[in-house]
Amino acid sequence: MFNNAQLLQVAIATPLVAALIIALGLPKRFSVKLAGAAFIVPALIALWLWKEFPADAGGSYQFMSSRATGLGAFGISLKLGLNGVALPMFVLAAIVGLAAGLYALRSGAERLKTYLMLLLIMQGGLLGVFASIDIFFFYFFHELALIPTFIMVGIWGVRDRNYAAMKMTIYLTVGAMLSLIGLIALYVKSGAETFDLIALRAALAHEPLAATLQNNIFGVLMFGFGILVSLWPLHTWAPLGYGAAPSSAAMLHAGVLKKFGLYGLIQIAVPLLPAGAQHWVWTLALLAALGNVLVVGFITMAQRDLKQMLGYSSVMHMGYCFLGIATLSTVGTGGVVLLMVAHGLSVALLFMLATSIHHRTHTFDLSDMGGLAQRTPVLAAFFVAATFASIGLPGFANFPGELTIFVALWKFSPWVTAVAVSGIVISAIYALRAAAKIFFGSPSEQFQRVAAEHPPQDLDWQERLPALILLATLFFIGCWPRAVSDAVNSALSAPAAAPTAHVTAHR
């Protein structure tokens, strides 16, 4: 019925169209069904495209299509396609979106229709981000996904939501604006007069920018994207925002949207500005190693609130991603892509389960919990598995990701590697301690009181299904990382300038 390029378009359009239909006043009963379908369709398409993706793609884009939106004069067109780096991220967005969507359907949130509508817009934006070849649309889709996050935090968030929404908005706008300026700078300075990434790459490979210019633009992009990924010390929005965000929004933002900055660094900043990247790597590595991994690691250990802890731990794991990028090597960057996928899946799972725990204990405070495993063994099993995944135990996707990053990092600097590896110990401490505190030991007084009033039920199938989807994917990639890494590897080791230079063709 459709060819693969059209399927890609359908995947992005489905959630957006569904959101539009819901906004036009579909009754609630149908809205829920339609939303469910609109989350499932992209996930199926993403899996199909994953299977269809040729192993020998190299750096080239597959499933390409291009549409004019009337900004052709500025070198902007809606150009979609996936390469080896974009494919895993696209699949990640589709799967986490499916899980977040399924979880939202049963959440019984107040004003459920609006909630689903915003979530669908977010999902459409996320799929669009990773499928965009045009960097204008790359940015555009990111903002499209970002705006619903703010609104969802503001309306459905928990305590401090107003403050959290405002802080997130301001931090992320600063980050987005800096990245936008960097992207415009690339557009103007490259002389290619196009936002098309393929053409930009060809133009810059043919005639690289002057070193100072590269340094400046890379700096702007690094901090712009860095804020969006919570690079220390610009990370403070993340724990606060995730702490306040409703679960599905936190899943999608922490799991997928946050990866936008890393993805931008890998796909745009590093390949287009190699000299600029060289200039900045040490700054990036030190900020990430000392700031994100060590300082934030210790802060995470001190957290008493489950969601805050998860927020901080996700900031910490971003440190490994930055470190992998700082190695500027194929191995390191490949590890980052793998870790991004793994972290996206595991953090989404953790945020989801945290909300499920909250439903049963009526608190996020770790010291008020205990002994939940006796009442809810399935929930405990899922949470412990997710914890193992997140601290990088073999068998889950995080392990190969972190391992390859460390291997590459050793060549970059043994000292930094030592700091980074010590972070693994830190994350094992806080994660295992949290799991023990929630599920094992004797129940606290507070929990006994809550349990007496509302006897906790174990996970029902509507909660198990999204959890299972996420965990199965984690396990699958963990056991067979080549499913992801082959495509990534062939994309990253391809020569910078593809022989098919599109410079003139896309003017």
Added chain:
Amino acid sequence: MSLELLKAAADSNQWWALAPEVMLACAALALLVLELVLPRAEHHKIPLFAIAAQAIVLVGVFLNFDTNWLGESTFGGLIRHSNWGQIARVFFVLSSLLVCFLATVCLPRTRMPRVEFYHTVLVVTAAMMLLAQSDHFVMFFVALETVTVGLYILVSYFRDNPLTLEAGLKYLVMGALSSAIMLFGIVLLYGAVGRVEGANGAIHTGFEFGTAAAFLQAHPDNFLAVAGALLVLSGVAFKIGAFPFQIWVPDVYQGAPTPVTAFLAVSSKAAGFAVLLLLVRNVFAPLQSVLVPVLSLMAGATILFGNLSALTQRNAKRLMGLSGISHAGYLLLGVIASFTVPWAGGAVWFYLFTYLLATMAVFGVMAYCTGENDADHELDTYDRLSRDRPFLAAVLAIGLGSLAGIPPLAGFLGKLILFIAAFQAHLYTLLAVAIVGVVLSIYYYFGWIKAAFFESWRPAFSTETATAAPRTTPSLFGTLTLALLAVATVVLGFFPGPLTSWLIGK
């Protein structure tokens, strides 16, 4: 009178070139006649006539967009017809149409006469259209004064409200001052240029844009002429509310009736920019080396002043005024860029169109959320708007989002294109200032959205009963208009093609 004479008169007849302006002026007069003729019970139909007349003019300008007069100069060199002039015509008629719509919402709440309001709006709009096409300083000044005098009346229209009267007085004093400054500048230019003998013995003066430009081209260092140019630009800066001539904005915006505030925010500002582009690209183009630093300073200070002063503002109308100052700053960026980047003028117009849609949407919502005293319009009035009137809240969010420049709304593209132009013109420092400004603006625009959407926490057993905020349910016509503005803002954000190719034509 012989037949030949009549024929010659018919051949040299240029009035058809000004058909839109003439039609608007005639419609304005017809409104007054209708008030005399129609029985009192039928008077409520007169605004509809005004709206219909403008719609006809709008369609007419559209159909005749590529008129034969383009590039021609008419009325002895007073007027020059250009593409931008046509764009300006469309813009001003569209804007005044929407102002009239706002007036149909707001005016019935008061006991003020109605017909004169529409009459004045039409006359002012016609004058703005002439202003944007003028090619002669006398034409320029007369048109500008017609606009300003009309606005003096409109600003103080609700004369039983002390805040409105205060606004009117402030606008009158500041407006008169700026007119005087501008007139002085024109006279200096005239004096510096003197009398120039043309090719076939015709006498030219510094009043003509072409002659003044030629003089400045030959003597870019002439002190009198440069001083004159700067004074003229100061007068224009008053219109657009640029620093340091912005001081009147908050009080006047707050005190003026809501439709007039919208008129000031959109039409009057756009008229300022139409004139600025006209002058900068035409008469003052040779003074680039003087004007670029002056305008750059002005733009930077305007952006910062507008955004910083809006940060803590709780009154919605003052907020619109102060944030409008910052928009003037961004637009100045485009004007400066237009010295070196030819298409930047189109970017300014594109921004103005997106600004028109968004601002009118916001004022439309404001018009439905005001009570008796529309100068008293705090952000708290919007508490729980998303529950009481979800439609109005959605339109408000789209309008404010577009003003803040958030994708996928049209305002984002407006800013993006302006920034690209500024980048190509190497205005890096100003761009950095503009980015700071955009981030600051997110704070107050989102503060407003927050007031409408995020419910403020209330104690469960609060003794004070929340006073119901004034809200009017929009009529079908009002709903359609607001929906159209919102939809246009969203659609242009996704698919700006028609507007960009029309305005920028790149």
